[in-house]
Amino acid sequence: MAVARAGLAPAFRISTATGFSLPMELALVGLTLVVLFVLVYPTAWIIIASFKSPAAIFSGEFGDFSLQNYVTLFQTGFARNIFNSLYLCIGAVLISTFVSVLAAYGFSRMRFRAKRYIFGSVLLGQCFPWIILVTPLFILFAQLGLLNNHLSMLFVYTAISIPFSIYLLVGYLESVPRELDEAAIIDGCSRFGVIWRIIFPIMLPGVVATATYAFMLCWTEYLFALAFLTKMQLKTMPLGLYAFFGEDTAEWGNIMAASALTTLPTLLLFLPLQTRLASGLAAGAVKQ
Amino acid sequence: MIKGERSFVVYVLVPAFFFLVMFYVYPTLFNLVNSFTDLSLFGLKQGGDWIGFANYVELLTSSDFRHVLWNTAFWLTFVSVTVRILLGLLLALLLNSKVLVKYRLTSVSRVLLLVPWATPPIVAIVAWRWLLNPQLGEINRVLLWLGVVDQPIAFLAEAAWVWPALITIMTWNTLPLVTLAFLASLQSLPSDLIEAAEVDGAGKWQRLRYVILPHLKPAIIVMTLMSTFWTFNNFVYVWLTTAAGPGLYTNVMATEVYIKAFIDGRMGYSSAVGIAMASIMVLFGILYLRLIAEREFKEVF
Numbered sequence: 001m002a003v004a005r006a007g008l009a010p011a012f013r014i015s016t017a018t019g020f021s022l023p024m025e026l027a028l029v030g031l032t033l034v035v036l037f038v039l040v041y042p043t044a045w046i047i048i049a050s051f052k053s054p055a056a057i058f059s060g061e062f063g064d065f066s067l068q069n070y071v072t073l074f075q076t077g078f079a080r081n082i083f084n085s086l087y088l089c090i091g092a093v094l095i096s097t098f099v100s101v102l103a104a105y106g107f108s109r110m111r112f113r114a115k116r117y118i119f120g121s122v123l124l125g126q127c128f129p130w131i132i133l134v135t136p137l138f139i140l141f142a143q144l145g146l147l148n149n150h151l152s153m154l155f156v157y158t159a160i161s162i163p164f165s166i167y168l169l170v171g172y173l174e175s176v177p178r179e180l181d182e183a184a185i186i187d188g189c190s191r192f193g194v195i196w197r198i199i200f201p202i203m204l205p206g207v208v209a210t211a212t213y214a215f216m217l218c219w220t221e222y223l224f225a226l227a228f229l230t231k232m233q234l235k236t237m238p239l240g241l242y243a244f245f246g247e248d249t250a251e252w253g254n255i256m257a258a259s260a261l262t263t264l265p266t267l268l269l270f271l272p273l274q275t276r277l278a279s280g281l282a283a284g285a286v287k288q
Numbered sequence: 289m290i291k292g293e294r295s296f297v298v299y300v301l302v303p304a305f306f307f308l309v310m311f312y313v314y315p316t317l318f319n320l321v322n323s324f325t326d327l328s329l330f331g332l333k334q335g336g337d338w339i340g341f342a343n344y345v346e347l348l349t350s351s352d353f354r355h356v357l358w359n360t361a362f363w364l365t366f367v368s369v370t371v372r373i374l375l376g377l378l379l380a381l382l383l384n385s386k387v388l389v390k391y392r393l394t395s396v397s398r399v400l401l402l403v404p405w406a407t408p409p410i411v412a413i414v415a416w417r418w419l420l421n422p423q424l425g426e427i428n429r430v431l432l433w434l435g436v437v438d439q440p441i442a443f444l445a446e447a448a449w450v451w452p453a454l455i456t457i458m459t460w461n462t463l464p465l466v467t468l469a470f471l472a473s474l475q476s477l478p479s480d481l482i483e484a485a486e487v488d489g490a491g492k493w494q495r496l497r498y499v500i501l502p503h504l505k506p507a508i509i510v511m512t513l514m515s516t517f518w519t520f521n522n523f524v525y526v527w528l529t530t531a532a533g534p535g536l537y538t539n540v541m542a543t544e545v546y547i548k549a550f551i552d553g554r555m556g557y558s559s560a561v562g563i564a565m566a567s568i569m570v571l572f573g574i575l576y577l578r579l580i581a582e583r584e585f586k587e588v589f
Contacts, residue, residue: 018386019492028387035379036400042415042460043407045426058424096307103304110297122304125312127514129521129569131542132562135549136315136322142332159311162304191296220408223523227550238410242528252418259411267406 043263050260054253069257078258080233081240088150088236089218092157096165097211099158104169105195109181119170125163134227141228148231156224161214168213172206173199216266237262316566323560329553336556343560352536353544353561360540365520368455373512375459376466377504381496383467384474398471405464412461413528420444420453445534454538458525462518466511473507474500513576520569541565 018025049057050070056063106112107119137156138147146152176199184198185191200207222238229235235243241258244251323343327336347353383401388394404412419425420443428440443453477500485495523542526532532539532547539547541561549558 018390020387025387025390028382028385029391029393032382032388032393032397035382036397039460039464040400040403042412042419043403046411046415046418099303099307102300106297106300110293110300112294112297122308125308127517127521127569127573128312129542129562129565131521131523131545132319132566133311133315135545135555135558135562136318137311138549139322139327139332139555140315140318155307156311159307162307166304191293192299195300216408220410222410222528223546227546238408241410241414252424255414259414263407263411266408267403 043267046256046263047260049252050256057252057256069253073254073257073261076254077232078237078240078254081235081237082261084150084234085219085237088153088157089215091154092161092218093211093214095154096158096161096214097207100162100165100169100210101195101200101207103162103166104173105199107166108170108173109178122163122166126167128163130160130223134223137224138227147228148234149228150234153225153228153236156228157218157221160221160224161217164217165210165214168210169203169206172203172210176202212269219265220262319559319562322556323563325556327555327559329549329555332555339556343557344564346557347560347564355536356539356541356544359538360520360542363451363455363538364522364526364540365516367451368458368519369512369515371455372459372462372466372515373508376463376470376511377508379463379467380470380474381500384471401464401467403464404460405462405468407461409461409524410528413457413525416453416457416460417444417529444530447534447537450530450534450538454525454529457529458519458522461525462515466515469507469511470504473504477503509580513573516572516576517569520572521565541568 020028051065051067052063053066053068054072057069103122107115107122141147141149141152180198180202181194184194189197220238221236222242225236225239229239232243237258241255241262244254244258322336324338324340325336326339326342379401382388383394383397388397407415419427422428422440422442422445425440425443427443428437431437432440441449443449481499481503482495485499490498521542523546526538526540526543527546530538532543536547542565545558545561545565548554548561
């Protein structure tokens, strides 16, 4: 590695442990605080605003704590949207995780022809523009009478969760020693037995992380729901949320409360998992 | 292979492949067929007539489509990916610096960094539509108070502001992922490499140029590719922020597919736009892998 001009460094350097002068250190700390403020402010303010009284929602002050926005929100029938989202997402996550655990085991442990290419095309599913699936699936569902139907949404959400789930689960499976499989097979366990009795319990944290990610993907999905669900009582939460934006006006009280409800599960449940996911994603990038 | 292994492979892969074929492969092929027809949203039962390459000819000769292409390639993808990667690098270097360790800011900054990422795009858009709102928005309030402007700016309605505003929203929402990937890579950099460079008399910039950036190169290459795909394909940021407006000023390929199919009702033409979109991404992916990342990707896969 060519590091130029060695030997030109001063013999005695006055330096703190960080290698920066004090004013520079303070400037960097200040910069960090500003950046963190910008990163946190929009989300924090949505949650705070949702608990302000509708009259004070746009004032700079915190004002009185109030649940009025939530009361109004539930009077509009938003509970129905929450329920739709919950059961569609949980259903899709259960199916897609089950299917993906099986497939991931196949990709990780078995040898078969053209495996590299098949796995590569599964990964391609991740980079696939969903928008170009919308038009053909819409035509198909229209012809089969499956528009405004939760069963077709369930299948769509399962399908969009699968590529990413397989990718993540294969990553986790690589960290489970193969000797375990072999030992169990020698002891007379079937391959399926190995998956559910040996591998599944060991990689449970990975399965939970994957399922959580898939849940978030479906929980916040907007495009397919927009195209395939037009009846109000079938709509999911993201559609319900954007229904409060009118042509010229917006019902900000309802919007804030609905946004907070959409965000809270992802913030609370997923913060610990996001770090794990990031390291999983980065693992591919960092490997040398 | 042990006896019965072959059928086991089939059993474990078939359920996943059912979904992948039904919801990815088949719709894509169906889309390709539709792109050669004049299928209309209002005549789905009758089906469309075969019109050959007419949709593609219209697409290639239309100036509207050139505008859409420019928006997608330049603003939505090139500018926003460049901004995201550069800011992600700077932020990762900042969050990895010893200064934060000294002032005990490391863990709190890593947790807070996750907040925009844990915020779903649909909510991030709400937050920024409100922040950028000309009457109620905090940003205009601060600008007025500082005396920078004397009239509030309608960031999402004025042509000069709408792309920078959209890119701000996308960058805010996706910066943590990129930053975390770079941070993970920075943490895998052996500290004796840095120390060795220091002993050799390398200054801060030289260490960055000759030690840190080469180490980050694989992460930068992968993140650039992934975020180009995600951004190019994205529908919600533009649709929910500006609905492709003002007018069709911020129309991109993803919103064009939607508008043509579900507002103008021209399913056939919309399919052709979709096929063009997928072709561009495939072409980009192949070129990128061939020209820039061949070595890196061989190591990864």
